[in-house]
Amino acid sequence: xxxxxxxxxxxxxxxxxxxxxxxxxxxxxxxxxxxxxxxxxxxxxxxxxxxxxxxxxxxxxxxxxxxxxxxxxxxxxxxxxxxxxxxxxxxxxxxxxxxxxxxxxxxxxxxxxxxxxxxxxxxxxxxxxxxxxxxxxxxxxxxxxxxxxxxxxxxxxxxxxxxxxxxxxxxxxxxxxxxxxxxxxxxxxxxxxxxxxxxxxxxxxxxxxxxxxxxxxxxxxxxxxxxxxxxxxxxxxxxxxxxxxxxxxxxxxxxxxxxxxxxxxxxxxxxxxxxxxxxxxxxxxxxxxxxxxxxxxxxxxxxxxxxxxxxxxxxxxxxxxxxxxxxxxxxxxxxxxxxxxxxxxxxxxxxxx
Amino acid sequence: xxxxxxxxxxxxxxxxxxxxxxxxxxxxxxxxxxxxxxxxxxxxxxxxxxxxxxxxxxxxxxxxxxxxxxxxxxxxxxxxxxxxxxxxxxxxxxxxxxxxxxxxxxxxxxxxxxxxxxxxxxxxxxxxxxxxxxxxxxxxxxxxxxxxxxxxxxxxxxxxxxxxxxxxxxxxxxxxxxxxxxxxxxxxxxxxxxxxxxxxxxxxxxxxxxxxxxxxxxxxxxxxxxxxxxxxxxxxxxxxxxxxxxxxxxxxxxxxxxxxxxxxxxxxxxxxxxxxxxxxxxxxx
Numbered sequence: 001x002x003x004x005x006x007x008x009x010x011x012x013x014x015x016x017x018x019x020x021x022x023x024x025x026x027x028x029x030x031x032x033x034x035x036x037x038x039x040x041x042x043x044x045x046x047x048x049x050x051x052x053x054x055x056x057x058x059x060x061x062x063x064x065x066x067x068x069x070x071x072x073x074x075x076x077x078x079x080x081x082x083x084x085x086x087x088x089x090x091x092x093x094x095x096x097x098x099x100x101x102x103x104x105x106x107x108x109x110x111x112x113x114x115x116x117x118x119x120x121x122x123x124x125x126x127x128x129x130x131x132x133x134x135x136x137x138x139x140x141x142x143x144x145x146x147x148x149x150x151x152x153x154x155x156x157x158x159x160x161x162x163x164x165x166x167x168x169x170x171x172x173x174x175x176x177x178x179x180x181x182x183x184x185x186x187x188x189x190x191x192x193x194x195x196x197x198x199x200x201x202x203x204x205x206x207x208x209x210x211x212x213x214x215x216x217x218x219x220x221x222x223x224x225x226x227x228x229x230x231x232x233x234x235x236x237x238x239x240x241x242x243x244x245x246x247x248x249x250x251x252x253x254x255x256x257x258x259x260x261x262x263x264x265x266x267x268x269x270x271x272x273x274x275x276x277x278x279x280x281x282x283x284x285x286x287x288x289x290x291x292x293x294x295x296x297x298x299x300x301x302x303x304x305x306x307x308x309x310x311x312x313x314x315x316x317x318x319x320x321x322x323x324x325x326x327x328x329x330x331x332x333x334x335x336x337x338x339x340x341x342x343x344x345x346x347x348x349x350x351x352x353x
Numbered sequence: 354x355x356x357x358x359x360x361x362x363x364x365x366x367x368x369x370x371x372x373x374x375x376x377x378x379x380x381x382x383x384x385x386x387x388x389x390x391x392x393x394x395x396x397x398x399x400x401x402x403x404x405x406x407x408x409x410x411x412x413x414x415x416x417x418x419x420x421x422x423x424x425x426x427x428x429x430x431x432x433x434x435x436x437x438x439x440x441x442x443x444x445x446x447x448x449x450x451x452x453x454x455x456x457x458x459x460x461x462x463x464x465x466x467x468x469x470x471x472x473x474x475x476x477x478x479x480x481x482x483x484x485x486x487x488x489x490x491x492x493x494x495x496x497x498x499x500x501x502x503x504x505x506x507x508x509x510x511x512x513x514x515x516x517x518x519x520x521x522x523x524x525x526x527x528x529x530x531x532x533x534x535x536x537x538x539x540x541x542x543x544x545x546x547x548x549x550x551x552x553x554x555x556x557x558x559x560x561x562x563x564x565x566x567x568x569x570x571x572x573x574x575x576x577x578x579x580x581x582x583x584x585x586x587x588x589x590x591x592x593x594x595x596x597x598x599x600x601x602x603x604x605x606x607x608x609x610x611x612x613x614x615x616x617x618x619x620x621x622x623x624x625x626x627x628x629x630x631x632x633x634x635x636x637x638x
Contacts, residue, residue, distance in 0.1 A: 065602070
């Protein structure tokens, strides 16, 4: 009865479009960031509808670039991938911070993200979900793997995997004693660092079973036992840990790589107010905890940790002793044009025999 | 009356023209313009041929294209070798219901998407997969065998994916060959080989050529099969285009690659037609 009433109201509102109380929010996000129950709760409370499109960093930017920032009302790129594409393609619009309830956020994370996503004095992003990438290791079979470069050890030959993407380049650079983030501003120096990484990755290629492309592919490889050590996201490791206690996420000795996924408004978004409503809605501790349960990652919502399940907390603490948390390398904003250097390296690694 | 017929023709042509202009011509022109841009600074571009130069100067890209072309030609030949006897059997030997049943069998795998079919091959070929386990169970090998992530796996996938597109034109052309002509060949003292060489293959030539063109283009432009089955060593030209567009944000180079693919593949098809003495008109007519 209630749904019928709701549907009638929605139909009425849609018919008299001028009322414009109920809008559609076209959300461009990652898998798990907008679980069905959260969407349903939001729709019930506000009367708006939410259309979720799942994607990843590169595809988000490519999609928004193709339309000049249209087609979506809210996007969730990582904080290091906002400033560069914004300067280059102008695909986002500045955030009106007065419309965001800052009290819902962990203050340090909010400030850091604001700083990293500032272009020309305007802030383009606020934090949502954070996590790390590091190593997923079957401790029973690959005990020697403690850092990214250990994936090239002889005792795990043919049984390792990683993504052929930029996190791998960065991770290997750190493990080899370089500091790629310090070289971000200096293309010549960065090229030098990347050349060393390229050499290492080519030498390591015989060790690799295959380069994984998506999370599900990695899960399949590790579950079947074909891969015993891989570079991966923390949540992937924790999910695998549920099935096989030997497999877990390991913060590498040189430091896990920390990322923060944000909220950013596409330049031609048509429902900014709904977007702000959505942000303030999902940052409430109880809702944020629902998202943590679905995505496996923690959010920037203040107080949501208390609602997280004990199992997840236990896994998190096992993977991250306090010193490993201090050692997390947070991605600084990627300057425009850096991808071209990395692209050349990745192409050559892929082509090497 | 005449103007009426003309109006009718225009009306009939409109959907086709709209399709061609809006969905094929305009995007290609736009893509071509993008390929002529060179990034000189943040958000600044100038007209130049730099992207095409990159293609020829970086041996990696040319090499990848050559590899893709050679593998596609091989896939086409293998598909032809497998599809010809199958088509001959369906068109000339099988009769009645078994004939429809056989044709249907060729068709059935295409009712599911390419992704699912490729996953099927991954389940068969992987280290913990069915074939590996079967070989171990039979005692033919001592440990698990990895059959995925190499060129042979890509080839299997490509041939499997394009089989139907070879069988259909071959069956159609072979069906149009009257049985009497073949019988006459035997009556005049022809052997199996000479009948095949002098009568069947020349008659089927247009079907062979059109099937080969389709299969070659499908293999060359395939993205999914080489990426999934080839793994770390796939290295397919379409993959390069994808990564330029999506991963590197380098649309300019990606567009130039796209045009090189169009140009070089057309050149290969043209060269093959010349080499075999066929023309596009005969193939299509």
